[in-house]
Amino acid sequence: MEIVRDVERPDSAITDSFRDVSAADAHEAMDKSNAMAPRIAPVDAAHRLCGPACTVRVPPGDNLMVHVGSQVAEPGDVLVIAAETTRAVTWGELLTLNAVERGIQGVVTAGNVRDVAALSELEFPVFAAAVSQAGAVKETPGSVNVPVTVGDVVVNPGDIVVGDADGVTVVPKDDAEAVLDRATELADREAQTRERLANGESLYEIGGYGERIESLGGPALGSDSDD
Template sequence: MEHTEIGVVHTSITRADPAAVAALSAFGVATVHEAMGRVGLLRPYLRPVYPKARLSGTAVTVLLQPGDNWMLHVAAEQIRPGDVVVAACTTESEDGFFGELLATSFRARGCAGLVIDGGVRDVAELEQLDFPVFARAVNAKGTVKATLGSVNVPVVCANALVRPGDVVLADTDGVVVVPRERAAEVARTAAEREANEAGKRERFRAGELGLDMYGMREELAKLGLRYQD
């Protein structure tokens, strides 16, 4: 997908159903990724900038120009409580687009966190604010405000398509995006998966092997696996 819209702010977007967002927020990124059929992950180089950072919410998307954070200020006005800002860049850039002052502004609008395919700074202050950020890099290098990007357009962030209003979840395992129209369905599947895993967990605790629980022995033997004393 190519970024095509530059210099536009879409002020009206369709957000995922709040009940579905709340349901999804109970699950980890790995569970949601599996529940969707092993899709939706953003690249694993996006990492929490402080330990135990976690977020979930509906996406307000931002398309940045390299070394320029102007559109993050523009995006602040579009944030509604429970939104997560998802920022992509027209080309790779690890400059420090975001810091404590913008986090304070975003928090005042009810923002649930930031996912950015770029750099951020003021990490100690972000942790103090408990404002969760998942970023490509931590970088003290500042940015300018000179070139237009866009807000609330579909973006490709860390190789994943994110549309305004999609559900974004992030934890120590990574970041995943759930298309807004699939949010309720994926939440149901995730709940079923968790219930199934709970039963397996008890069997593992009791000492049962995955080889037997999953019926692996016959297939391994067919492929020629041999045990030698």
């Protein structure tokens, strides 16, 4: 059993800025990396999360360390739970009520969750691999704030976790500022693209895909206005 309390977190201003960054843009800003597998999905797509990771590793069938992690986590943290099975609950209504009182921002778990109707009513962001009523015991030690792998992505304590309707992206804390700059640039370019689309251009034209097709030996299609 390992429980680490002293975790280095990114500057709060950087973390707060990521609240305006989509999971997709954060992923694209890291050369299309660090996107959790699609099985880690939102319980309610209306809820998004963003915050430094407080990681938890639990053994099969046991969620004792989730309670420990909930106690160790600081306000603003996101609990990231590495579980070896989806057949024992890692999160539910009572844990959510406790988390809300402690200022925890949300949960990402490779295990299962239950009480999903209550979670939606509480508007608490939860991303999970499965929904199931299967219960867990609280008997076996695990770890808190150690490196874990969830959704095929390595998560270190303090990494910034961004989750929305599209999924979850993990931003390494040491790269956070650079990733934020690139994600902001991407968002600005997308805004410009939306404006050009509204003015009648096509993505084919905006993206220069005609030249790309020609370079691959394909025919030149021209614009929609060509005869």
